[in-house]
Each structure stands twice: as C-alpha cells, then as structure tokens.
Amino acid sequence: MKGCRIENVVLWAAREVLRRPGDAVMTGICLAVITAVMATALLLSHAVSDTAGRILSESPALVVRRIDAGGWAPIPVDEGVSRIRTVPGVMAVRPRIWGAARMEQGPVTVVGAGSDVHFAAIGGGEEIPHPGPGQAVVGPGIDAVDGRLLISLGAASPVAFAVAGRMPDETAMATHDLVILNPSDAAQVLGIAPGFASDLAVEVFHEEEAEALAPELAQALPWPVRITTRAEAVKSYSGPVLRRGSLAALVLLPGVLAVLLLVVVTVRERACRAKTVGLFKALGWQTSDVFLVHLLESAMTAIPSVLLGTAAGYGLVFFPGVAWPSRLLFGWSQAPPGLFLDPAGTLAVLAEIGALVLFPFLAAAAGPSLRASLADPQDLLEKGR
Amino acid sequence: MGNEIRCRQVSMTRSTVSGGRKLILNRVSACFPGGGISEVNGPNGAGKSTLLHVMAGLLRPTEGEVLFNGAPVSRWSAGHRDRWRRQVGIIFQDLHLIEDVTALENVMLPMIPRGLSVGELRRKAFSAMERIGAADLASLPVAQMSGGQRQRVAIARSVVETPALLLADEPAAHQDCKGKDLLRVLFSDLKQQGVTIVIAGRRERALYSDTGPDLSFQMEQGELKGPS
Numbered sequence: 001m002k003g004c005r006i007e008n009v010v011l012w013a014a015r016e017v018l019r020r021p022g023d024a025v026m027t028g029i030c031l032a033v034i035t036a037v038m039a040t041a042l043l044l045s046h047a048v049s050d051t052a053g054r055i056l057s058e059s060p061a062l063v064v065r066r067i068d069a070g071g072w073a074p075i076p077v078d079e080g081v082s083r084i085r086t087v088p089g090v091m092a093v094r095p096r097i098w099g100a101a102r103m104e105q106g107p108v109t110v111v112g113a114g115s116d117v118h119f120a121a122i123g124g125g126e127e128i129p130h131p132g133p134g135q136a137v138v139g140p141g142i143d144a145v146d147g148r149l150l151i152s153l154g155a156a157s158p159v160a161f162a163v164a165g166r167m168p169d170e171t172a173m174a175t176h177d178l179v180i181l182n183p184s185d186a187a188q189v190l191g192i193a194p195g196f197a198s199d200l201a202v203e204v205f206h207e208e209e210a211e212a213l214a215p216e217l218a219q220a221l222p223w224p225v226r227i228t229t230r231a232e233a234v235k236s237y238s239g240p241v242l243r244r245g246s247l248a249a250l251v252l253l254p255g256v257l258a259v260l261l262l263v264v265v266t267v268r269e270r271a272c273r274a275k276t277v278g279l280f281k282a283l284g285w286q287t288s289d290v291f292l293v294h295l296l297e298s299a300m301t302a303i304p305s306v307l308l309g310t311a312a313g314y315g316l317v318f319f320p321g322v323a324w325p326s327r328l329l330f331g332w333s334q335a336p337p338g339l340f341l342d343p344a345g346t347l348a349v350l351a352e353i354g355a356l357v358l359f360p361f362l363a364a365a366a367g368p369s370l371r372a373s374l375a376d377p378q379d380l381l382e383k384g385r
Numbered sequence: 386m387g388n389e390i391r392c393r394q395v396s397m398t399r400s401t402v403s404g405g406r407k408l409i410l411n412r413v414s415a416c417f418p419g420g421g422i423s424e425v426n427g428p429n430g431a432g433k434s435t436l437l438h439v440m441a442g443l444l445r446p447t448e449g450e451v452l453f454n455g456a457p458v459s460r461w462s463a464g465h466r467d468r469w470r471r472q473v474g475i476i477f478q479d480l481h482l483i484e485d486v487t488a489l490e491n492v493m494l495p496m497i498p499r500g501l502s503v504g505e506l507r508r509k510a511f512s513a514m515e516r517i518g519a520a521d522l523a524s525l526p527v528a529q530m531s532g533g534q535r536q537r538v539a540i541a542r543s544v545v546e547t548p549a550l551l552l553a554d555e556p557a558a559h560q561d562c563k564g565k566d567l568l569r570v571l572f573s574d575l576k577q578q579g580v581t582i583v584i585a586g587r588r589e590r591a592l593y594s595d596t597g598p599d600l601s602f603q604m605e606q607g608e609l610k611g612p613s
Contacts, residue, residue: 005500012497019485279481282443283542284471286464289498374463378443381481
C-alpha cells in the first residue's frame with residue numbers, strides 16, 4: 001500500500017510538471033546553463049590542481065642546480081654525484097639532461113633519457129620504447145613532418161631526429177611539448193658538454209628530512225647551487241594555480257546570483273500555489289504528501305537539468321580540443337593538455353554543485369509548500385481567490 | 386449510532402479588510418446525528434459555509450469545540466486533523482476544482498496519497514462519477530465544463546471514498562431536475578450506509594425524500610436555531 005502511495009505521488013508530481021510545461025522547460029534551461037558555467041569553472045580548477053599534484057608527486061625529493069653569474073650552469077656529473085653521496089641520508093643521485101630548444105612550430109622541452117629511466121610511471125603504464133641515437137619520443141603536442149623532427153638551440157643548425165614513439169594523450173599535462181632523446185643527443189642539442197648535466201635529482205631515505213638535508217648538500221658542493229625540495233616545487237606550482245582558480249571562482253559569483261534570482265522567482269511562484277496546497281489538505285492530504293509532491297515536481301525538473309549542465313561542463317573541460325573555457329578562465333592560449341580528476345575531486349565538484357545549485361532550488365521549491373501546509377486549509381483556499 | 390458530529394459553543398471571528406474582527410459564528414451548539422441528513426438554512430452571509438468549514442476541520446474555531454463521535458477533533462494537532470479529514474467528504478460552494486486537469490483526475494485527487502493502485506484509483510473515481518451521472522465527463526478538462534457539470538465533478542470527488550461525514554454547501558445550486566434527482570438518490574444511498582450528511586443552503590425539497598431532512602436548522606447572523 002505504501003509503495004502505491006509513493007508511486008501515486010510521483011505520478012501526480014509528473015502531472016504537475018506537465019500542467020506547466022513552459023515553466024518546466026524554462027526553469028530547466030536556466031538551471032542547466034547556470035550549472036554548466038559553474039561546473040566548467042569548478043572542474044577546470046580542480047582538474048588542473050589534481051593533475052599537477054599527481055605529476056609533482058613523481059618528482060625527485062631534491063633537485064640540485066648549479067648557478068653562476070649568468071644564471072644556470074651545467075654541473076659536472078662525476079664530482080657532483082660523488083660529493084652528494086657523502087652526505088648522510090642521501091639514497092640515490094641521478095644526473096638529468098634537459099632544457100628548452102626550438103622547433104619550427106615553437107619552443108619545446110628536450111629531455112635526455114637513458115634506459116635507466118622508466119617511462120611507465122608517466123606513460124600511464126604503457127610501454128614506450130627508449131629512443132636510440134638519432135631517435136626521439138615525443139609528447140602529444142609535437143607534430144612531426146614525415147616522422148622526422150628538426151630541433152635546434154639558439155642559432156645552431158637544426159639536428160634531425162626520427163620519431164620512434166609518442167607519449168599517450170593522458171600524459172599530456174606532463175609531456176605535451178616534450179621531446180625525449182638519447183642522453184648524448186640531448187646533450188648535443190642543448191649544448192651541454194660530455195660529463196656535465198643540467199641538474200642532479202636526489203632521492204633521500206626520509207622525505208621529511210629533505211629540507212634539512214638541503215644546506216648540507218650545498219655545503220658539500222664546491223659551487224654555488226640552488227636546491228629545490230619537492231614541497232617547494234609543489235608550492236611554486238600550486239601558487240599560480242590557486243590564483244587562477246580564485247579568478248575562475250569569480251565566474252561562480254554571477255552563477256550564484258543567477259541561482260538566487262531563480263530561488264526568489266521559485267519561492268514567489270510556489271507561494272502563489274497556496275490555494276492548491278489548501279485544496280490538497282482539505283481533501284485529506286497530509287503535510288508530508290504535499291511536501292513530497294512539490295519536492296518531486298521540482299526534482300523532476302532540477303535533477304536532469306543539473307546533470308545535463310554538469311555533463312556539459314565536463315565535456316568543455318575534458319573533451320580534447322575545446323579551448324575557449326580555459327582561455328576564458330585561465331588565459332591559456334590553446335586547448336589545455338589532457339587533465340585528470342581523481343574520484344575525490346569529482347565528488348567535491350558534485351557536492352559543490354549540489355550545494356550551490358540543486359539544494360537551494362529544491363529548498364526554494366518545496367519550502368513554501370511546507371510552510372503553507374501548516375496553515376488552516378480554508379485560509380489557503382481563500383488566499384487563492 | 387456512530388458518526389455523530391456535535392458543535393459545542395462554537396464561535397468564530399475573522400479579520401475584516403478594515404483591520405477589525407467580525408463575528409461569523411456565535412456560540413453555535415448543535416448535534417448532527419450519525420446516519421442522518423440535516424440541513425442548515427439561512428440567508429447569504431449567515432455563516433453556513435463557515436460552520437461547515439469548522440466542522441470539516443478546515444478552520445479552527447476561535448472558541449468552543451467540534452466533537453466527532455465524542456472526540457474533540459477541532460482541538461487536535463494539524464497532523465491528526467489531516468488524517469481525520471480523510472473521513473470527511475466536502476462539496477465546496479466554490480467547488481475548488483483544478484481547472485486544467487480532467488474531471489477524472491479531479492475526482493481521483495483525494496485518493497492519491499491513500500496507497501491504492503492507479504487502476505483502483507481510476508475504477509473508484511469512474512464509479513463515483515457514474516453515481517452522479519457524470520461518467521461521460523471523465524476525460525474532459527474541467528475548464529471546458531458548464532457550472533452544473535463542474536458541480537457534479539465536485540460531488541463525485543466528495544464521495545469517491547465513502548465518507549463518514551458529508552458536508553455539502555449548496556450542492557444543488559447549479560443542478561437541473563435530473564441532477565437534483567441523482568443527488569437525492571445519492572444522499573439516500575449514503576444515509577443507508579450510515580453517512581452523516583449536513584447540507585447548507587436554501588431549502589431544496591427535491592433533495593430529500595417525502596419525509597424531508599431528519600433535522601432542519603436555521604442560521605441567522607452567526608446564530609444557529611433549531612432543530613425543527
């Protein structure tokens with residue numbers, strides 16, 4: 001019997017929606033558009049932050065770079081590694097060769113990677129071949145002409161490489177403009193002499209000791225160096241992301257105002273239905289029945305609209321090649337590289353949308369009926385005259 | 386016999402447009418016996434409709450109480466009165482139909498939250514419309530109906546679940562002879578089933594069998610006199 005009661009109330013709620021199809025469609029469109037705008041801003045902000053966090057968690061505990069009067073200077077590998085290994089607490093030291101170079105289509109990041117580097121970590125588990133001499137593995141943003149690349153540094157003559165592999169699209173946040181070369185090829189392109197590296201990546205036994213080890217490392221080396229911990233790298237990256245995220249949040253302001261406007265209109269519209277509430281009560285409906293029918297009626301319009309708006313926002317952020325939301329919100333000049341959103345981030349966005357759009361709308365729609373239900377039915381019937 | 390409704394010293398005041406208070410019911414005391422037909426006559430504005438609304442639990446009296454089978458229903462909390470109202474069928478003077486849905490849906494309305502299947506709802510609603518000769522109106526939107534047809538829909542709605550108490554405000558106001566005959570038969574059937582019926586309005590002989598109503602009250606300026 002109780003099941004039939006709910007079923008009947010659901011059917012009557014659907015009938016109420018059909019009684020005012022124009023209202024339902026307009027309200028639905030408004031909610032969907034507002035949700036899409038808010039979801040785009042929230043998803044983009046969360047996804048950039050999540051993706052950056054994921055990538056930086058794979059970075060070394062400490063990075064040591066040599067500096068001189070002109071800026072960065074190559075670091076002698078053998079001397080640097082041997083001196084750093086003497087510092088207690090250091091687990092491993094790895095020289096890295098990387099830097100900016102130029103292709104015809106624009107600047108690229110060149111990285112030298114030998115067989116000791118595992119691509120699987122950044123390649124999403126996918127097996128990617130290591131580049132041999134004269135070969136390159138490129139990121140998703142690099143276009144090769146006939147499978148060949150021409151890379152140069154400054155005014156130097158370009159060097160040609162054959163594309164031996166391509167990083168998967170889902171790694172684009174880290175590998176978008178990346179060209180991975182054999183270490184000796186990378187050193188040649190970047191003008192780094194044999195026996196030198198761009199920097200040294202240091203792993204330590206205890207992550208929490210990294211900051212304390214930095215001064216000892218600086219003391220162990222005979223040149224001036226700048227040492228960056230993983231925490232500092234995360235902080236320096238997340239600072240601008242948070243600032244941009246805050247700017248993106250400004251988009252929420254008109255969205256919230258639009259929701260408020262919709263709430264006010266809905267409250268007024270529902271208050272005008274006092275006569276119907278009075279009639280339901282006069283005919284033996286209980287307050288819970290009246291509340292439920294109004295709640296369901298609103299939910300039938302709001303939930304599909306909010307889902308549609310969220311799906312649209314998701315598409316705008318994660319669909320490859322859609323550039324305008326990130327340009328509008330973050331000022332990026334091209335489509336963002338592939339972004340990730342972890343389940344916690346997705347839940348957070350859904351909860352935020354629920355709190356900002358769905359809950360206020362449902363409360364505005366069902367609240368007045370609950371309040372009206374507490375009055376004497378005849379008073380409500382007379383109010384509607 | 387059950388289904389007796391009694392008013393004890395019931396007074397009702399309402400706010401006026403000028404901000405004052407107007408006495409609508411003045412210490413009304415009456416007993417409407419269970420399974421009987423009672424009529425309350427009187428001129429317009431005498432307070433007949435307000436009395437029915439107070440008896441139906443749609444308004445709380447300012448003073449006094451309404452007792453149904455000895456229980457003080459007018460003093461109950463809103464939730465309890467909501468549940469009790471399921472035993473009451475009411476025909477409003479203003480009808481209070483939902484204009485843009487069909488007659489059948491209007492008649493089904495009181496039963497929606499009562500846990501019957503949709504098929505059973507439709508069957509009962511259709512049966513109630515047949516009783517009052519309105520079965521052919523079932524699929525018509527109320528907005529397209531005449532005053533008499535609308536009133537039949539409102540009557541069918543009040544008896545779709547056989548009530549313990551039927552309160553009818555001017556139930557024959559828009560009815561032709563055939564409609565009044567159907568009403569008389571309906572009231573007679575309900576009386577046989579033990580339903581207490583209170584009819585407010587001008588005296589309408591066609592609504593009763595030859596013996597007339599069981600009790601007749603006269604209402605003037607909020608005061609109830611009788612029975613006779």
